[in-house]
Amino acid sequence: MLVCMLVALLPLCLLLTPQQEKQLEGCRRCDERGVVECKRHRGELLELEAQVDFCSTAARCRDCAGALLLPCSRCDGGPDTAGMLARRDEIATWLKQEHQLEKFLGKQLVYMETAHLQLASDVEELRDGKKKISGHVLLHRVARDAEQSAELIDRHFGATSKDYRARMMLWFWGSQQTHRQVMENFLGSGSAGDFKWLGRDPRFSVNCKDSSFQLRAPTLHSLGVHNAAHMLISNLFSEIWIGDMGGGWFDSGSAHWYEEKIFNRVDNYCIDELDFIATWKNGEWRAALRKYLSRPGEDAILPRLLRQQTGAMMPRDHALAWSFWDWLATNHTTTLAPILKGLKLRRPERELFAEHLKMDVRQAETAWIEWVTATYPKKEPKRKRP
Template sequence: MLPIVPLLAAALLQTAPEGCRKCEHRGVVDCSKHSAEERQWEQEVPRCSVAARCAPCGGSLLVDCPKCEGGPLSAEMEQRRQAAAAWLAQEDPLETHLQRPLARAETLHFRLVVDVVALKDGKKKVDGHAFLHWVARDLERAAALQDGHYGAVAADRRSPSRMWLWQRREDHAAVMEKFLFSTSSGDFKMLGRDPVFSVWTADPQFEDAAPRLHSLAIHNGAHLLLSNLFRELWVGDLGAGWLDEGAGHWYEDKVIGRSTNYCVDETGIPSGGIPDMARSSIRTRLERSKDAVLPGLLRRQSGELSADEHAYAFSFYDWVSSEHRGALAPLLRGYHSRRSSSELLPEALGFNVFQLEEAWRAWVTKSYPATEPKPRRYERAPAPDFR
């Protein structure tokens, strides 16, 4: 007589649902509430509250096939639903404080809120949920680049960075006062421990413009990531303004295709006006002026940089990350220990400051174009994967 357990297992295998032609023998079909593009977005992030609140699919992006009794993906669909429901059931401090649900997402490095109905791209409108995913995608691209430059792994940051975009001024003000302990109405960030950036998207600086806000998010995301790498300590006020601002400009430029942002204290724009970050312009300025740049630049704090120095910080970071990538992590760790640039740079790069100036200038002349190529237009489609 055969054992009972194998007989039961065989019976279950014989009766297990196999799906049908309609569902391609999966037992499930794609949820009709999500387009193919939206399903791709959701697969790029571990969690999204918009998807998790979808009544038909519960964040799984799948529903039961109406033509059969299930199939091999039915159990996976249920597991996805349960995981999304469990995540959504966790208390979110922002939702609790504002007493309403928010459009939020989690990625490997970020916790995002994009509380926006729609933004503007010229005469076109950009859906807030779509924008949430575009920002999530590109923040992770910037994070992957930065991690590669510094040899960073997950354990090298103690907490994820937080990025909040608010369309209503009163919501930005409410979270600023509650969580950032500030009454400032402008965009604002806290760096180092539990880094966070918050912005009112309709601020006159941004006017709900999707391209401007997209760049802003990536630029500041780079600052948040760097301030929480290896130690919870911002180096921008430790004489490493070139590293802090250079990184913000560099990752924004690499991911977005341009750098249009700059960070200063609340006294106003940098001395000399808005920085011209075009590589051809940087090359021209360096070729026209023989005055040494690095002796002054390399000792300044972030808030002390002039407009030209923002551009030179970007370019110097460009050179270091291209030609001396292995020096970035030792430099950051050295600034964490409050060592000066005059001590660190010769040790990490093998040149004194005047030799550095000569090598950097020669590389700019060799590597930067004499005239700037046509700027890349704002693209809503996925950009190339720079990792």
């Protein structure tokens, strides 16, 4: 008798055969879907949650278990019911997997996964202008925009998931102690500042309370997106970072390009032993570079710029590298993949340009400067940051 009562309490959709389930049509309340949105996920957060593959905070929702949908209470189900139940099972399986950072730190974290990224944080709250946001929302914003960068990278390089060897790991911490623990055990460094490991199994860690960031969400947001681009390029095709092999112009230029594409300006510079605030023309470079490159009698730029290491480049060098990469990405997109592969094999630019651009270095510089003069504005337009 007890068994019969329990079975009677189960949703009808769980008791139907696949043939019967296909006939469920929902009702007006659920727009004939058989499911409704979970009210615990609304507004920006609902949109952000839908853009990741998995999120631990959503997965721990006691109502929807991360599916973001609930069974409609006014009908027996509809065409979306089976998908909702399958999604719940998929998320539950993912959440049961042991998370290496939770195990190591001995505490619950917010973590999520996308097609290209794995992110984690223990930050509770950050400043977002006059408002405050949770570390959970920050991770979602980084994930959304870093994935947009990844999609652009895939398009530029003709890449698919098979061309990467790992997901990029980005970690945001609320204390110097936790950051240092993670740095020593997962990145092999005692650095107190933000730090990334590139090439094989790329990972990035930052103390969000560091004086450079002070829990400012916009600053950490762009920092995450910028470093994700570095990581993706370093892991693409082969697990080799070209930034310390003389390919700094490509490494920095590409990371700046994707950051600027998202935020309409550049705020992040990867410079070794930095004892000053790095910036050039407030991160808005087109008009300034047009003026700089148009000056008569200027010495050749590319012979000096090429073969530098990323960390040795000064702020103006970063801007020049971004612009040269901008010229390549806009006018010679199909050359990006073979040039990157060549740089990872330590082939010199003079060979790569001759083979893929059909130009020598000075011809490439002339074509680049002519394009900048013709296309960059004389004055930067006023625009709001996203």
